Amino acid sequence: MTSFSPPPVDAVAPEPVPAAGGAAGGPRPSAIVIGGGIAGLASAALLARDGYAVTLLERQDTVGGRAGVWERDGFRFDTGPSWYLMPEVFDHFYRLLGTSAAEQLDLTRLAPGYRVYFEGDPSEQTTTFDIADNRDDNLALFESIEPGSGPRMARYLDSARDTYEMAKKRFLYTTFESFTPLVKRDVLSRTPRLARLLLEPLDRFAARFVTDNRLRQVLGYPAVFLGSSPFLTPSMYHLMSHLDMEDGVLYPQGGFTRVIETIADLARAEGVDIRTGSSVTSIRTEPAGSGRAVARGVEYRDAAGVTHELAADVVVSAADLHHTETSLLPYSLQTYPQKYWDDTLAGPSALLLYLGVEGGLPELEHHTLFFTSDWHDNFGRIFPGTRGSAHTETSVPNPASLYVCRPSATDAGVAPEGSENIFVLVPIPADPDLGAGGVDGAGDERIERLADLAIEQIGAWAGIPDLASRITVRRTIGPADFARDLNAWKGTALGPAHTLRQSAFFRAGNVSKKVAGLYYAGGSTIPGIGLPMCLISAEILVKRLRGDVSTGPLPEPLTATVQSNGSASTGGTARRAPARSRRR
Incomplete structure (x- = not known):
């Protein structure tokens, strides 16, 4: 492996966004999207469609975020989301970009x-x-x-x-x-x-x-x-x-990575510059008076360790909101500082298992759920203080209510012939100290022990006594992986829990209250958790930029409103685009 030393902190290469207006001087206003999960990709695609010159920066080597893919020995595993619900939301998003779910995906009804x-x-x-x-x-x-x-x-x-x-x-x-x-x-x-x-x-x-x-x-x-x-x-x-x-419930042939591929392809077709291996280290701002600031771009480090400055008129973070606020902005400019998060309830983390199994598993459907009888105890361990629970501190349920996905029941391409592909999700407390996973039992001892218990439980409850002995491929993921790889707050697998005070208009908004030109998308903000919600978050980002306060979906297909002089047109009524110093 070739080693390298990172450049000194002041070795910054300034870099304008191609064909960007405003701060970058080109014909079109520019936007930077932080994070290449589904929310980031969807936001980038819609912003480009609306007339922005868009650059998307993704820390990992591939896009997808939680909805990633892992392959080994002929098995292909979706690493995260696996339920295709709210199909009309997906179809509406595709239609905004001039296509449809039917044209982009091969959907199977389960x-x-x-x-x-x-x-x-x-x-x-x-x-x-x-x-x-x-x-x-x-x-x-x-x-x-x-x-x-x-x-x-x-x-x-x-x-x-x-x-x-x-x-x-x-x-x-x-x-x-x-x-x-x-x-x-x-x-x-x-x-x-x-x-x-x-x-x-x-x-x-x-x-x-x-x-x-x-x-x-x-x-x-x-x-x-x-x-x-x-x-x-x-x-x-x-x-x-x-x-x-x-x-x-539907399933996209090729898995959920196919959904990500189609959205990434559509974003590129709209002109989005997708840069992987690009880790944003700060959001660049300029003072605007009264304790406020204006977003001017970002600073990021590329795969070679070189630091760059990238200018833009609009910055959108589709990364974890806690990370965005507390790590990429100074305290004085944080809309949601640490004290906000101290009073926020994290959703659960998860133990994830990706298992390649020799032979058939007819005992399992494409989606299979395993429910313990005492849910007050099960959920009380993950959420101490839950009504009916005596638990005051978090702990891992055993046995646990868990979920198993067997996509090989529907998609022959995810496993070698004669084998099965199964994905296991065990909800556990959001606590990175529980450990990280690994391949072939190489994860932290506690995570691997919990994985053994989950495999044993599935085998016993579903009547598959030889399940453990038939596993040929094994990988585990734990809360520490979510924290390290996705900058996930507390190592949560999903984001802030949907409780009363964290839903609808009580949930974190999609615009900074202290930095003009800084916006948010993804599961941490409105409307919430899940792939359909992340697609909607990209759409309401566009609505926020347009000043559109309507409550329904945008007309299909999306028509550009941002023009080369930085103005925006809404139904023939010209108005100024959201300037970087615009106050809300």
């Missing part, structure tokens, strides 16, 4: 949507069942397990659909820069109901429709995908049940 294994004695209760890909079969399933629950669940799903549609229409695609557009009849007429859904936790809400613990768990587990617990997540998020129990 039937069943997923399988669930429950802790317990098979002689005393049903310990496994499948959630179908349609409403009628799922209502029949609930009725068969808890007689009389079918009509109640029909009302639950009706409510979930109505809440989901209302969220898309009024809450997901808004910057919350103004609340006036929310003062509409459809919102006002639902105010008492919306207030109850915000104040009542998901678990308690679900318990009013079903009493069987297994069914309550099926309705409550989507909280985990929101980085939270069913005892903490507002029941507003029962809308998730519409997605998996009625809308159905």
Whole structure:
């Protein structure tokens, strides 16, 4: 390996953005996007479509962030997201760029949507069942397990659909820069109901429709995908049940890395300059008076260790918000300083396992969930102080409720013939001290021991006694990996948990209050966690830059409003583009 010494701190190579206006002097205003995860790629693509000259800087050697890929011995593993929900959000994003999900992806509908294994004695209760890909079969399933629950669940799903549609229409695609557009009849007429859904936790809400613990768990587990617990997540998020129990679950052939590839390709087609191996070390600003500043660009270090200055009119950070605020800005310019994070609840971290297994695994569906019987204990260990829990400090649940993905059930290209590809996610506390993973058991001792326990649990509950002996490829990821590789606050796998005070307009906004021209995108900010939310975050970034306070999606395809002189046009009404010194 060739070694090198980093340049001295003052060895900075100034570098203008090609074809950039404003500070860089070219015909078009320029934008820098920090982070090449899905939010960063989507933001870069839409900004370029809107008329900006965009440079994207990604610290890793490849783009994707959490939605990465790892390959070994003929196995190809998605390293993060694995549920394709809210398909209309993906399709809308593609249509903004003049294409469609159908043109970009080969989507397969999963039937069943997923399988669930429950802790317990098979002689005393049903310990496994499948959630179908349609409403009628799922209502029949609930009725068969808890007689009389079918009509109640029909009302639950009706409510979930109505809440989901209302969220898309009024809450997901808004910057919350103004609340006036929310003062509409459809919102006002639902105010008492919306207030109850915000104040009542998901678990308690679900318990009013079903009493069987297994069914309550099926309705409550989507909280985990929101980085939270069913005892903490507002029941507003029962809308998730519409997605998996009625809308159905899809899978993009080639895996979620294929989604990333398509968005990166579209960004490049729009003219985005994607630079990997480029680690941003600071956001450059100039004073603007009254304790405020103006973003002027960034300083970053390339793969060879050379430090560069890159000028721009707009800076967008799609990196972890805690890292952006506390590491890339001085304290005086932080909208969300450390004291903000001290009062913020982190979503769980995760133990991730990527396993190549010899032979078939018919006991597992494409998506399989394993639920412990005592969720107060399980979630109370991850979120101490949770209602009903006696835990006051974090600890790792054992056994744990966990998730297994077997993409080789649907996609022959992710594993060699005669073998299976499985991805395991075990929610654990957000604590980097729990350790890092490794390949073939080379991770920290505690992480590898937890991985052994998870493999043993899956084998025992699913009736695969020889699972461990059939593993030919093994890699683990722990909280320390999230902190090191993704600059993830507290090593969380997802971001700030979706609790009442961390959802909707209570969540961190997408614009700096102290640095004009600095904006945010991704799961740390509005609207929240998940690939669809990250795509929406890119769209509401564009809306924020345009001063668009509407609550719905933008018209398709996206039409450029930023012009070469730095002005912006909105429906024929010319107005000045957000200048770097513009006050909000």
